Amino acid sequence: MPTFKNAKIFLGTNATSFASAMNITDGVVTHTGETAEVSDPDAIDLHGKTVLPGIIDTHTHPKYIADALHGVACTPPKVNSIADMKAALKKSPAYGQGPAVWIEGWGFDESKLAEHRSPTVDDLDEVSTTQPIFIYRSDCHSSVGNSKALTLAGIDANTPNPVGGTIGHFSDGRPNGYMKEVAATQLLIQAKSEQSYLADVDNMANSSTHYLKNGIVGIGELMGRFRPYDSLRLYQDAMVDGFKPKTAIYYVFNELMPGQVIEPTSQDQLRIAGIKVFMDGSISGETAYNKAPYPNGSQGVLLTDAGQLKQAVWYAVDHHLQLAVHAMGDAAIQLVIDVTADLTPWLTDRPSIRIEHASLLSDQMLKEINRARMNYALVTQPIFFFAEDESYRAYLSDAQFKTAYRVKSMLNSTAPMALSSDAPCTPWDEPDSPFVNIYAAVTRTAANGDVVNANEAITVPEAVLAYTNIGAQVGGFTHNGQLRRGYAGDFTVLDQDIFSIPAEKIKDVHVEQTWLAGEKVYQK
Template sequence: MRIFSVPFIILATLSPLSATSQEIADTIYSGGPILTINDEQPSAEAVAVRDGRILAVGSLADMAAHQGDGTTAFDLAGRAMLPGFVDSHGHVVMGGLQALSANMLAPPDGEVTDIASLQATLTAWAEANAEAVENANMIIGFGYDNAQLAELRHPTRQDLDAVSTTIPVVIIHQSGHLGVGNSKALELAGITAESEAPPGGVIQRDENGEPNGVLEEYAFFALLVPLLGDLGEDGLAEFARAGSALWARFGYTTGQEGRSSGEIVEVLKKVGADGELPIDVVAFPDVLEAQDYIGSNVSEHYTNRVRVGGCKLTIDGSPQGFTALRDRPYYDPVGSYPAGYAGYSAITMEQLQGAVNWCYENGIQILVHSNGEGASDMLIAALEEAQMKYGDPGNRPVLIHGQFLREDQVASFKRLGVFPSVFPMHTFYWGDWHRDHTVGPINGENISPTGWIREREMMFGTHHDAPVALPDSMRVLAATVTRRTRSGDILGPHQRVDVMTALKAMTIWPAWQHFEEDQKGSIEVGKVADFVILSDDPTAVDPETLAELQVLVTVKNNTVVYEAKEGIREGKLDVSPFSNDPVVAHTFLHAIYQGMKVEQPWLATEPKRN
């Protein structure tokens, strides 16, 4: 990247046209391919920007009318510029947890491949943060995946006891829907053989009936939510700063906090008011927990880069963790499951219907997490009843994930005006697992069915669901186009889409999802000057190399908010930039340790696995 404060040489040779001061650009971008994602003008030579808005898009000669003595020339140096990416679904604040804990991810994003390497990674992280761990009495890791461990099982409390028997150790599954605690962590949480899990959750047990350390869904949330809720404003603010910086690193200029709370939104607002959010963040608090807050705070407008966009609701769990609700048994689940096991819902149909009805009655957008076919059947029924009762309030309901969909369900979602925000990165991270264990080789071809969606001329968004995966925009792009798995298999070639369609699913279509299509998602006159600069033109490279493209620069409102260091893609990406800061680590771990001491009200009996 080269930025010059002197006029372009080529513009200096042109006869400048007379222009008012309102037409003189602050910055003119040129020198590389510019993909506008605007079908009326797909490409351009140059873009002029003034006061954070796009002033002109066109040829280099066209920019002479907007060139002034103070205009900055931003030389793309042959690199490609696109509109900034819009997050169709992720968790910016909880992404800070990923950035501030031990990296438990499997290759290519980490180094955990078996129980031994998981233990070694936790131990190394604890040693690197020895003072903070000693003071806070806590070790935490994020991102382990039993599907990628050589043992093909979850770690147990005994496995984590090998890291420490005196310090609480908690690791979070990559899906975010389950986790494991060592014996000390379970002791502090009050989880014993007599403990009963809350509705929609499971405490896994060994052959003697003792908790083995693995907690699923609401049993895990009952541990995690108070744990994080006691972080306090300073701890959550650190999450927000770290998460939003991580999103900017991957070219996102609009992020999403996709299952929020009033407390988290208030922290986001404070961080934004302090000028510490590099990107816009739209939040969707949980409708079952924060209905009054949503009703009082929902807005179409950002204040200090934060707004509440609507509601979030979660029906079921993780497909790779076998907690998503299917309409048929899982193909070959790994673990202790009864014959015919098909997962379970986290909420009742009455809760679902009540939440959907409230959003429709009030004209508020609702985002619904539904992974299994059984969960989507519930969602379709609820939406049909709400629309019969309230009509279509124009609230653009959103399906989140839809990993396992039947083709008739895709047709139903079109009929109901649902925007699918799908998760094609599953084809890379868990495609082999889905093919071999969750849905089998036939239905595995149709996970994240973008082909079926486009056959019906539906818009859709693609997401990373970070911290479930890194918010790696180029991995999202590559997976949507190639559907290549970790093993090299192509999972469902008929569900692939072309590069430009995949780019629209990261820009203009999720902008539409958020009611922001007039402001973001394409490079057009009048829109916000949000850009991402890539190492090459994604439409001009071999699709098999898309994941290798680099995000070099992220520009928000004509201000550079991220610039890559040379060689950032050489070796492992460091996703824990603050973990070796003893002050940050101490604050973070101490807050978590305090949360662990909160007594847990185990609410009711565990759901049966049926």
């Protein structure tokens, strides 16, 4: 029954409530109050440190992160060209380990590379032709593979494009290694995963510390799959081997087999929470579905039409699942609103529909969300404009840019707004740092110094609530998000007081300790 004293404990109940002492019994908070009340001689002295409720990253991709942690970061500042990328891949611990070992990388954005193009199969074959190579683009929608990877995936000049994806080709018809959008990328991922389930379990278990050192105690897995194996099984086995964050899985809807049934589960540690639908792609990839065209004349890609979205809604209703809808472009978001606004919500414990990213929102769209019968949540990531400002400036009109990541307007809407990372799907070497994301939401300043819609800035307490209380509400982590009686004794101790330091230092905050159920599980 640990007691903690001499701390600055943000309770997570509202923007202004703090305590300085806390009791945890049997893993649950039993009292919060002031240090003067503490008589326990064995109370743990936190020496004035700031304490937050355990952070909830309600939209992330843990399987991808587990891969990335042993892969190569193909991002600035270390990788700024394809030549840099090839050199970095040759330094991978996997390099030279034999034909069954994949060399992996993540995070490239062709607009940030000196060559201003994506790497090709020929580029990667200069690294190795005997080991398969797989590299995620920064949006985690598209990817590139070498010839060995393409062979293992059964891809040649005659392989048809999967529905919703494109296999890139050279002018002579030969596959160029570029796999555009999720459906195409999955061809490589399935080939990779079929060879290495036990390695995937080990990678997942080993990634646990990565979350804990960021103060993250709960995660939403927004890319649940049944092929080549069930994601639920992966997490079950990883948790046996020590994976600690609480996890909610959302299965990709269009990958379900006809007649396949998903039922929600309610376990606190690991549960099936919902289904995921992709409406469109990404802004940096010029595939988000927009009302106004990109400079190249395209309006992006629409991956799910109105009829298909309705099918996903009815499936979610029938099986009492939450529906998470990836929608970055304003046309994609508008279609979600048009199809679902007048429907009756089917969940009462959390929003029935989560609009993931909600990257471009006009005043009119926010009004429609406010008037809707449907109970929406908005799950968004300011770290995208922080890391990808150049792409947003290049690909969006001035009018579109002014609607980007309107976190203050979202916060003032009827839909709860949660911050999340979507990691590792952005070109930043700390893609799921909550403090970089909070910095972006509070300062509206990108990594390159550009100020992005300063009028949409929110306060530090508001941003922290969006990562704790609101993140827990949206993701169904009912015992988390607050530090008050009856809630889980999951919290994190910071190395700086995020509430008082200058705003420009927020991104440099780090976690000193993370506690789960009143037990210390991470110490810096």
